[in-house]
Amino acid sequence: MIEVRNISKSFGDVKVLDDISVTFEKGMTNLVIGKSGSGKTVLLKSIVGLHEVDEGEILYDNRAFNKMNFKEKKEIRKEIGMLFQGAALFDSLTVEENVRYPLDMFTDQSYEEKRERVDFCLKRVNIENSNKLFPSELSGGMRKRVGIARAISLNPRYLFCDEPNSGLDPQTAILIDALIKEITLEYDTTTIVNTHDMNSVMEIGDKVVFIYEGIKCWEGSKNDILTSTNKYLNDFVFANNLAKQIKIKANETN
Amino acid sequence: MLLGKVFSKPEKTKMYYRKIISEINSLGINSMWIVVIISLFVGAVITIQTDYNIENPLLPRYLIGVSVRDMLFLEFSSTMVALILAGKVGSSISSELGTMRITEQIDALEIMGINSASYLILPKIIAAMFFFPFLTTLSALVGISGGYLVALLTNITTPQEYIFGIQYVFYPFYYTYSLKKMIVFAFIITSVSAYHGYYAEGSSLEVGKSSTRAVVQSCIFILMFNLILTKLILQ
Numbered sequence: 001m002i003e004v005r006n007i008s009k010s011f012g013d014v015k016v017l018d019d020i021s022v023t024f025e026k027g028m029t030n031l032v033i034g035k036s037g038s039g040k041t042v043l044l045k046s047i048v049g050l051h052e053v054d055e056g057e058i059l060y061d062n063r064a065f066n067k068m069n070f071k072e073k074k075e076i077r078k079e080i081g082m083l084f085q086g087a088a089l090f091d092s093l094t095v096e097e098n099v100r101y102p103l104d105m106f107t108d109q110s111y112e113e114k115r116e117r118v119d120f121c122l123k124r125v126n127i128e129n130s131n132k133l134f135p136s137e138l139s140g141g142m143r144k145r146v147g148i149a150r151a152i153s154l155n156p157r158y159l160f161c162d163e164p165n166s167g168l169d170p171q172t173a174i175l176i177d178a179l180i181k182e183i184t185l186e187y188d189t190t191t192i193v194n195t196h197d198m199n200s201v202m203e204i205g206d207k208v209v210f211i212y213e214g215i216k217c218w219e220g221s222k223n224d225i226l227t228s229t230n231k232y233l234n235d236f237v238f239a240n241n242l243a244k245q246i247k248i249k250a251n252e253t254n
Numbered sequence: 255m256l257l258g259k260v261f262s263k264p265e266k267t268k269m270y271y272r273k274i275i276s277e278i279n280s281l282g283i284n285s286m287w288i289v290v291i292i293s294l295f296v297g298a299v300i301t302i303q304t305d306y307n308i309e310n311p312l313l314p315r316y317l318i319g320v321s322v323r324d325m326l327f328l329e330f331s332s333t334m335v336a337l338i339l340a341g342k343v344g345s346s347i348s349s350e351l352g353t354m355r356i357t358e359q360i361d362a363l364e365i366m367g368i369n370s371a372s373y374l375i376l377p378k379i380i381a382a383m384f385f386f387p388f389l390t391t392l393s394a395l396v397g398i399s400g401g402y403l404v405a406l407l408t409n410i411t412t413p414q415e416y417i418f419g420i421q422y423v424f425y426p427f428y429y430t431y432s433l434k435k436m437i438v439f440a441f442i443i444t445s446v447s448a449y450h451g452y453y454a455e456g457s458s459l460e461v462g463k464s465s466t467r468a469v470v471q472s473c474i475f476i477l478m479f480n481l482i483l484t485k486l487i488l489q
Contacts, residue, residue, distance in 0.1 A: 045361075048365050049364075049365075050361055050364060050365065073367070074367040075367075077364075077365060077366060077367030078366075078367050080365055080366075082362065082365045084358045084361065084362060085358070086357055086358060088357060088358040088359050088361065088362040089359075090359055090362075091353075091354075091357075091359070101366075102366055104266070104269060105265060105266055105269060105366065105368060106266075106366075106367075160365075
């Protein structure tokens with residue numbers, strides 16, 4: 001479980017996060033949604049420690065992460081897996097080396113043990129026979145899947161995904177969503193996904209947090225979205241005609 | 255502050271060792287060809303220009319060999335080669351780190367709990383400080399060979415006179431002076447370029463700009479430190 005308590009973050013005079021408090025549950029896919037520029041990525045990067053927050057507390061299973069020194073943070077970071085928007089694979093390394101990288105850095109396993117683990121992780125994300133390819137030779141969907149394989153190589157307790165579906169076609173996006181959901185259940189991770197893709201919300205959103213201009217505007221389950229009266233949330237979620245129709249039908253049913 | 259992070263204790267020495275070997279290859283060995291080509295031609299040109307400037311018939315012809323040797327050791331093989339390397343290696347380091355920054359690869363390292371500054375920059379600094387003095391030696395040897403070729407193929411001077419000049423009153427101190435300068439220049443090139451790449455922000459356009467800034471600043475620092483070191487070591 002990750003708890004965020006009253007965190008604020010500014011860049012210069014611009015306040016990007018304003019007094020946000022939220023609890024992300026273990027074994028669930030927690031989705032953070034909001035418009036581009038609303039502060040989702042800053043929130044995610046603040047939680048993982050890439051940005052220092054100005055105020056507030058971030059607790060990883062009751063361990064105050066943002067109050068820790070570098071060494072203590074390092075221990076927590078070994079329990080974190082993260083999938084970046086562009087996958088952030090290391091260009092100079094092959095697929096196999098990318099997934100093996102955390103094992104090389106943090107374990108004393110033999111080469112055989114590491115190779116076994118790499119093969120397992122790549123199989124888990126349905127990538128086979130691509131071990132020797134470089135990231136530049138992969139499609140967008142494959143890069144994301146290799147990114148997930150790297151994120152799970154050390155059996156993470158916390159999984160973060162920043163816009164996992166950006167730049168993917170709808171079918172591949174559904175596969176990536178399903179993979180994130182399966183891994184969350186399989187590893188019992190606390191998973192936080194940043195997205196503005198409403199398909200993802202309806203597919204995997206166990207808990208949804210809506211950020212509007214740096215403020216937590218709403219939180220609830222994916223089913224609550226359909227009946228919510230929050231104006232900002234409705235404007236965001238039901239921006240297109242298809243979504244508007246779904247909302248009208250849901251209201252009629254109720 | 256960046257250097258403080260760079261010189262902190264490595265996470266896993268074995269991984270750093272591998273990285274240093276790979277950096278020696280990419281920063282040092284891959285730069286040998288450009289050093290060889292430029293030094294060969296410069297050595298040849300210095301020979302011709304020295305001959306052109308020695309008008310007095312009383313001056314011995316072996317002075318051409320002496321001039322080529324001293325020019326190469328004192329200035330060209332350290333300072334000029336360092337300026338060339340600032341262009342080749344400096345832009346490569348800066349654009350590599352800049353690209354890693356904007357594609358979030360550095361963030362990925364940080365999230366894994368790796369000191370990205372140390373892991374990415376320290377091996378480059380060590381590799382350059384270790385290998386660039388070899389490039390200085392190579393440059394001097396190839397430059398002298400370039401002059402020898404001119405002596406062999408033209409009637410400017412005889413090969414015997416040229417070789418006599420190369421050996422005439424040689425101070426080994428000139429060589430160590432050149433190596434010392436190159437070690438300092440290697441540190442300047444890698445650290446300045448790494449700084450600009452590591453803190454690049456925005457788009458690929460910004461990476462290009464930071465690369466240019468890295469080369470320009472490296473060159474300025476090399477010239478400044480050339481003056482300071484020359485004053486300190488030679489006087």
